[in-house]
Amino acid sequence: MSSLRQEVLGSVKRIVVKIGSRLLAPKGRGLQTAWIEQLARDVAALHGRGCDVLIVSSGAIAAGIERLGLAERPTTIARKQAAAAVGQGRLMAAYDAAFSSAGLTVAQVLLTHGDLADRKRFLNARTTLTTLLAAGVVPVMSSSARPVPACPTTAIPFPSSSSCARPWRTTSWSSTRITRMGSGGVSELTAPPLRA
Numbered sequence: 001m002s003s004l005r006q007e008v009l010g011s012v013k014r015i016v017v018k019i020g021s022r023l024l025a026p027k028g029r030g031l032q033t034a035w036i037e038q039l040a041r042d043v044a045a046l047h048g049r050g051c052d053v054l055i056v057s058s059g060a061i062a063a064g065i066e067r068l069g070l071a072e073r074p075t076t077i078a079r080k081q082a083a084a085a086v087g088q089g090r091l092m093a094a095y096d097a098a099f100s101s102a103g104l105t106v107a108q109v110l111l112t113h114g115d116l117a118d119r120k121r122f123l124n125a126r127t128t129l130t131t132l133l134a135a136g137v138v139p140v141m142s143s144s145a146r147p148v149p150a151c152p153t154t155a156i157p158f159p160s161s162s163s164c165a166r167p168w169r170t171t172s173w174s175s176t177r178i179t180r181m182g183s184g185g186v187s188e189l190t191a192p193p194l195r196a
Contacts, residue, residue, distance in 0.1 A: 014052040025062035040098040052133040063087030
């Protein structure tokens, strides 16, 4: 790691980690609990350094695929929603078990486009997240867990969980970095921060 990168990351107080399905379920189904356990230990180390960590996670559909015994990823809206509905509980249970073992508490935070587009709802979500962080809780924001009846015409509320992470890069949250963990490794998102 370069000295500049080390210096910048050393001053960070809040980190948003985006985790894609390929890391949680590289075969497209089920969850890699050992990987989640290592993530929990890494987040605990960051907490020990005084960093707040928020997680934006995909993986509900992959977890649901396994539980439903599906041979392949669903292609219809209804089947994707069903898999996400079944998988979301399993995903959060895996996070809860891993983070509890590391001495941390997680909180499930479900957001929709409407929560991010409407100013009042956005501010309410931000206040809730800030309150959770102040209590030492690690928020786990899911981008694919919208209640099934609420989205009859869209497959999943966000095209990717990056959409869910993007609004938390605000100028009112100084020293925040968005980190994307993908199959190619860890990278920082480089888009400029959004205004609060």
